[in-house]
Amino acid sequence: MNLDQMKVGQRGRVQGFAPGGRAYRQRLLAMGLTPGTPFTVTRLAPLGDPVEISVRGFALSLRRAEAAALNIDLDEAMA
Structure with missing residues (x-):
């Protein structure tokens, strides 16, 4: 799964x-x-670009292309 496929x-x-x-x-x-x-x-964002994540104690906004380049493991307990 890529970051750009995740939900808030x-x-x-x-x-x-x-x-x-x-x-x-x-x-x-x-x-x-x-x-x-x-x-x-x-x-x-309304059109999915950018996506904001909370990581290492700060907020980080990534463009859709950057988010698509990031493979993730979804935490199933929170899905």
Whole structure:
């Protein structure tokens, strides 16, 4: 599953990065989105771009292309 498929209130953990998203991978790593990092989706814009997540104690907004490059494991207890 990719981050851009999640809904507000869902929780997940970073699993890795989509193939071909090399440009976004470095940027996401620099923002603290390393494998195993937990986060919560806090907001979605009306058209789905951007998506805001709460990660490592701060709010982070990602464009749809960045969110699609991020593979996640959905926290089933909160789904």
